[in-house]
Amino acid sequence: MPSPMKFFTSIIESIKLLFAGIWLVFRIILEYFGIISDGNDRTTGIKDMREEYKKANYR
Numbered sequence: 001m002p003s004p005m006k007f008f009t010s011i012i013e014s015i016k017l018l019f020a021g022i023w024l025v026f027r028i029i030l031e032y033f034g035i036i037s038d039g040n041d042r043t044t045g046i047k048d049m050r051e052e053y054k055k056a057n058y059r
Contacts (some may be wrong), residue, residue: 032050
């Protein structure tokens with residue numbers, strides 16, 4: 001059986017990874033809807049995608 005300390009360390013690492021992933025998705029969604037923008041390439045790329053989506057006028 002692994003030592004309890006190692007067990008807790010790995011759980012904490014997993015939780016950190018989980019929150020990092022959630023934060024990334026959250027940021028991308030907020031940038032997509034234009035709520036936040038930090039002026040980098042990713043943001044402008046998402047803005048371009050949004051403009052294309054509006055132009056295509058999907059039904």
